[in-house]
Amino acid sequence: MHLQDWEMLSTLYETENITQAAHQLFLTQPTLTSRMKKLETYYGIQIIMRKRRGIAFTPEGEQLAHHAQQMLKEQRKIEETLDNIKNQVTGTLRVGVSNFFASNKMPKLLQLFKQEYPDVECQVVTGWSSEMHRLLLNHDVHISFIKGNYPWKERKQLLYEEEICIASPWEFSWEQLPELPRIDYYTDDHMRMMVDNWWHHHYTQSPNITIHVNQVETCKEMVVHGLGYAVVANLVVRNNPELIVKPIINEDRELIKRQTWMYYPEDALQMNVVRAFVDFIQTIDVKAL
Structure with a gap:
């Protein structure tokens, strides 16, 4: 098989759909089907x-x-090794980024990094923090930006902490919350557990969730338009001074905070491009971006 065949099989296996795979590979469906028949x-x-619906592999x-998939990993390794031999900061940096970080921090970070290292190509994968942790464990990315603490024995750097808060379009008392309309949103298990534990420690009844959305940014817009309150990290609403924002506290009267980390393996620092990016991040006040 050739490199193109590896990419085709890997993409088909991940998508289980000929139309989606052809789109990702910039091929027509007849071309992809023809190449598969030749392999068979x-x-x-x-x-x-x-x-x-779709396809299944025998x-x-x-x-x-x-x-x-294994051959593609080996191909990436040899390309990275050859780039590193040049003793220059070039090549491809593969980064996994949690959703909020991807939309609110990563564009500015990459812009600043590319100004210093214009020859670096960046491949960014976004998703839930749990997914970014899995990509890192599987060596599919060099670095992951993750919210929350995940099992990891190698290097990680704390970038910032956020207070978890109630963001509301109107003034409220804590006793009123169970009766007030709440906007909820999909998030990772760490955040969900923190919020649920806090709620059940303070209230016996379930929250009055009236709207459920996919993204925290959509949730914020619902709050801004007066449709209910939300439980979010304070960075989400820092640019909305019109909202009433109150931090939540745990049973020990401590602020409940969420941490954002940069995770990476020790051996990745042998690559010039990874070491340059880690050093760059250490010079930036990421929270202020």
């Missing part, structure tokens, strides 16, 4: 099967897809 002829096996096809 070459190996003398059936690689994929059509389902009602057992033989799964083995081939796993091989393709």
Whole structure:
């Protein structure tokens, strides 16, 4: 197989959809299908099967897809090694970024970094912090920006802390909260657990959730427009002075805070591009961006 075949098999295996895979690979569907048939002829096996929705890999096809994924990792390693030999800050930096950090911090960070190192290419993957932790464990990224503490025995750097707070369009008392309309949003398990533990420690009844949205930014806009309150990190609403913001506290009368970390493995620092990026982050006040 060639590099293009590895990429095709890996993408198909991840998407389980010929249309999506063709789009990601910048191929037409007939071209992708034709290449798959050639691979099946070459190996003398059936690689994929059509389902009602999408495709499924045969057992033989799964083995081939796993091989393709491993070969892509090896290809990245040799490319990174060759870039590093040049003793220059060049090559590709792969970064995993939690959703809020991706939209509110990462664009400015990358802009400043690229000003210093214009020859670096950055590949950024975004998602929940738990997903970014998994990417790091699987060596799919060099660095991950993660909210919360996850199991990790190698290097990590605390970037900033945020107070968790109630953001409301109107003045309120703590006793009123169970009756007031609340806007909720999807978040990672760490944040959900902190908020749920705080709520159940202070209230016996469930919150009055009237709207549920996908993103915290959408949630904030609902609050700004007077549709209810929300429990968010204070950085989310720092540019909205019109809102009433009150931090929440735990049973020990301490502010409940959420930490954002930069995680990376020790051996990644052997790469010039990773070491340059880590050094760069250490000179920046990330919270102030």
